[in-house]
Amino acid sequence: MRATDQPAGASAILRSHWRQGSKFSELPPELRPRDRAEGYAIQAELERHSDKPLFGWKIAATSEAGQRHINVAGPMAGRILAETVLPPGGTASMAGNAMRVAEPEFAFRLGVDLPPRPTPYDVGEVLAAVATLHPAIEIPDSRFADFVSAGEAQLIADNACAHLFVLGEPATADWRSRDLVEERPRITLRGETFIGHGRNVLGDPRVALAWLVNELSALGITTQAGQVVTTGTCHPPLPIASGDVMDADFGDLGRVSVRFE
Numbered sequence: 575m576r577a578t579d580q581p582a583g584a585s586a587i588l589r590s591h592w593r594q595g596s597k598f599s600e601l602p603p604e605l606r607p608r609d610r611a612e613g614y615a616i617q618a619e620l621e622r623h624s625d626k627p628l629f630g631w632k633i634a635a636t637s638e639a640g641q642r643h644i645n646v647a648g649p650m651a652g653r654i655l656a657e658t659v660l661p662p663g664g665t666a667s668m669a670g671n672a673m674r675v676a677e678p679e680f681a682f683r684l685g686v687d688l689p690p691r692p693t694p695y696d697v698g699e700v701l702a703a704v705a706t707l708h709p710a711i712e713i714p715d716s717r718f719a720d721f722v723s724a725g726e727a728q729l730i731a732d733n734a735c736a737h738l739f740v741l742g743e744p745a746t747a748d749w750r751s752r753d754l755v756e757e758r759p760r761i762t763l764r765g766e767t768f769i770g771h772g773r774n775v776l777g778d779p780r781v782a783l784a785w786l787v788n789e790l791s792a793l794g795i796t797t798q799a800g801q802v803v804t805t806g807t808c809h810p811p812l813p814i815a816s817g818d819v820m821d822a823d824f825g826d827l828g829r830v831s832v833r834f835e
Contacts, residue, residue, distance in 0.1 A: 580604070580605050580607075580612070580615075580616070581612075581615040581616045581618070581619050582619055583605045584601050584605040584606070584607070584616045584619075584731055585616050585617075585619030585620055585623075585731070586619075587601060587602075587605070588601075588616070588620070588717050588731065588732055588733075589619075589620060589623060591717040592717055594670070595669050595670020595671075596670065596717075597670075597672060597716075597717060597718065597719040598717065598718065598719060599718070599719055599720065600718065600724065600728065601728060601731070606727075606728065607727040607728060607730070607731050608727060609727055610650075610726065610727060610730055611793075612727060612731075613726070613727040613728065613729070613730030613731040614651075614730055614731075614793055616730075616731035617652065617653065617730055617731055617732075617733050617734070620653060620655070620733055621653050621655070624655050624656065624657065626655070626656035626657060627656065628653060628654070628655070628656070628798075628801065629654045629655060629656040629658075629659050629739075629801065629802060630653075630654040630681075630683075630801040630802030630803055630804070631651055631652065631653060631654060631786055631790070631797070631801065631802070631803045631804075632651070632652045632653075632654055632712060632734060632736055632739070632803075632804050632806075633649050633650070633651060633652075633734075633776075633782055633785065633786050633803070633804070633805055633806045634646075634649065634650045634651075634652055634714065634729070634734040634735050634736075634806070635648065635649050635650060635806070636649050636774075636775045636776045636782050636785075636805060636806025636807070637774040637775060637776075637806060637807055637808075637810070639774070639807075639810035639811065640677075640806060640807055640810075640811065643675070643810075643811050644716070644721055644722060644724075644729060644735060645722045645723065646725075646726045646729065647726070649776065649782070649785060649789075649806065650726065650729060650730050650734040651730075651734060651786055651789045651790065652730075652733045652734025652735065652736040653733055653736060654736060654739050654802065654804070655736070658736065658737065658738050658739055659738075659739050659740070659741060660738055660739065660740045660832060661740070662740060662741070662742050662743065662830050662831065662832075663830075663831050663832070663833075664740060664832060664833070665832070665833045665834070665835055666713050666738050666740070666832050666833070666834050666835075667738075667834075667835060668814075668815070668816050668834050668835065670715075671713070671715045671737065672715060672716070672719070672721075673714055673715040673716060673721065673735065673737070673811075674813060674814055674815065675713075675714065675811035675812055675813055675814060676711055676712070676713050676763075676811070676812055676814045676820050676832070676834075677711065677712045677713075677714065677806070677807030677809070677811050677812070678709070678710075678711055678759050678761050678770050678807060678808055678809055678820075678822035678824075679709075679710045679711065679712055679775075679804045679805055679806060679807055679808060680707065680708075680709070680710070680754060680757075680772070680775065680779040680804070680805050680808065680824075681707070681708045681709070681710035681741060681742075681802050681803065681804040681805065682704045682706070682707055682708070682783050682802070682803050682805070683704070683705050683706045683708065683744070683800065683801070683802045683803075684703050684704060684705060684797060684798065684799050684800065684801055684802075684803070685703060685704060685705030685706075685799055686703045686799050687703075687796050687797070687798050687799050688700065688703050688787050688791070688796065688797040689791075689796040690790070690791040690792075690793075690794050690795065690796060691791060694784075694788045694791070695784055695787050695788055695791065696784065697778075697780050697781060697783075697784045699784075700780075700783055700784040700787050701750070701780055701783070704783075705799075706744035706745065707744065707745045707749040707827065708741050708742050708743065708744050708745065708802070708828065708830075709742035709745070709759070709822055709824040709827060709828040709829060709830040710739065710740060710741050710742060710802075710804050710822075710830060711739075711740040711820060711822055711830055711831075711832050712736075712737075712738075712739050712740075712804055712807070713737050713738040713739070713740075713814075713832070714735040714736065714737050714811075715735060715737035715738075716729065716732055716735045717732050718732060721735065739804065740830055740831075740832045741802060741804075741830070742822075742824075742828045742829065742830030743828055743830075744828070745824075745826075745827040745828045746826075746828075747826040747827055749827055752827075753772075754772045754778060754779045754780060755772045755773045755777070755778045755779075756771075756772060756773070757770075757771075757772040757808075757824065757825075757827065758770060758771055758772070759808060759809075759822055759823060759824040759825070760822075760823045761809055761812065761820065761821070761822050761823075762820070762821040762823070763812055763814070763818060763819070763820050763821075764818055768809055768812060769809070770807075770808035770809035770822075771808055771809070772808055774806075774807065774808045774809065774810075775805050775806045775807070775808050776805075776806065779805040779806075779808070782805035782806055783803055783805055786803050786805070787803075814834050815834065816834055816835050817834065817835065818833070818834045819831060819832070819833045819834070820832055820834075
C-alpha cells in the first residue's frame with residue numbers, strides 16, 4: 575500500500591533539489607511513482623507551492639531525438655511555472671544545469687478554456703481555442719543525476735524536465751494558413767546555423783498541442799485561457815555553455831533569443 579502523503583513527500587524532495595540546483599539518484603522506494611498517474615500526482619504538488627498563477631505547459635520528448643535524450647518511449651506533459659520564465663533576449667543561468675541543452679519550439683497561447691471531457695479534442699477544436707502563436711526556447715534540466723535511467727514515471731514527477739523557458743513575441747503573420755509541418759526555423763549558436771523542422775514535433779506542432787490538451791483532459795485538468803503551451807523541440811536538443819547566445823529565427827512567424835551565463 576502506498577503512503578497517503580506520497581505525492582507531497584516526493585514533491586518536497588524534488589522541490590528541494592530544484593531550489594538548490596542540486597541532483598540526486600532516485601526517489602526513495604516508498605515515494606517513487608509506479609506509473610504515469612502517480613508521476614503526475616507528484617508533479618501537481620509543484621504548482622501548489624508556487625505563489626504565482628501557472629504560466630503554462632510544456633511537452634517533453636515530442637521528437638525521436640528528445641525521446642532518446644531522456645530514454646522514454648513517448649511524450650510527457652510538464653508545468654511551466656511563472657518564476658522560470660525569462661524575457662526574450664534575457665539571460666539564463668547555467669548554475670546547476672546538468673542537461674545543458676536548449677530547444678527551439680512553437681508555442682501557443684490559448685484564448686479560451688478547454689475543460690476535461692469524455693471524448694478527445696480534435697486538432698481543429700484546439701486550434702480554434704488558440705489566441706496567438708509564439709517562437710520559444712526551452713532550456714530543460716532534471717533533478718535526477720542520471721536522467722537517462724530515471725524512467726518515465728520519475729521524469730513526469732520531475733515536471734517532465736522543465737527548467738527555464740523563453741517566450742517570444744506573438745506572430746503577426748497569418749500562421750493559421752501555414753503548414754507548420756514544413757516550417758524550418760534557423761537556429762544560430764556559436765557561429766553555426768542549424769535548421770529545425772516542424773515535422774519533428776510529433777509530426778506536426780498542432781498535433782502536439784492537441785495531444786497536450788487531451789493528456790490534461792484525461793487527468794481532469796482544464797487547459798486555461800491565457801496559458802502557454804510549448805510543443806517540443808523542432809531540432810534535436812542543442813548543447814549549450816556559458817557565454818553562448820542562441821537565436822531562433824522562425825521567419826515571419828517571429829524570432830527569439832537567449833544568452834547563457
